[in-house]
Amino acid sequence: MAPLLCVTYRNVEPLPQIEEGISKFAEDLVRVCDSITRCELLIGRSPSPASQGGTWFVRATLHVFEHSIGVVRFQPDLLDGGALRIALREILAQAATELSVISREHHGCGCGGQCEVASAPSVTSA
Known part of the structure; x- marks a missing residue:
């Protein structure tokens, strides 16, 4: 199931290049974790x-x-050279680390092992 995505803009207009980046982020969000x-x-x-x-x-x-x-x-300028895409990708990467911990706490994230978090190898510390 796709998560509910709520977008707020502060001191910026919702320009087409920003909307495109958000659409891609929404697609990636489902792929990262279905829960x-x-x-x-x-x-x-x-x-x-x-x-x-x-x-x-x-x-x-x-x-x-x-x-x-x-x-x-x-970012210095989200409209220049895909900076928004990079920022959103970094957000997903950082969140994936925390999502992996949550997934282990809940014995899986509910997607049947089909998302990146569920299929990521467990990290153990020495």
């Missing part, structure tokens, strides 16, 4: 003079079982 029930995505830019552009940020909060995973990435 994510909700994702809150905040895309924004720090308020600063127009001549300075401001720093862009992407914050994702993933909800799976009773857990919430928050990840933030900062």
Whole structure:
């Protein structure tokens, strides 16, 4: 089941290149873990003079079982050279580490071993 994706924009317009990046992120979200029930995505830019552009940020909060995973990435310009895509990919990579721990706590993530988290090898410490 696809998670509910809630997108909020702060100090930025929902431009087509941003919308495309969000669509790809939504597809990747299902592939990463089928047990994510909700994702809150905040895309924004720090308020600063127009001549300075401001720093862009992407914050994702993933909800799976009773857990919430928050990840933030900062980029100088999300509209330049796929920076949004890179930020969203980094968010998924960082979240996947935490999702693996949650999956082990729940003896699997409910996808029958078909997602990246369920099929990832267990990490053990020495």
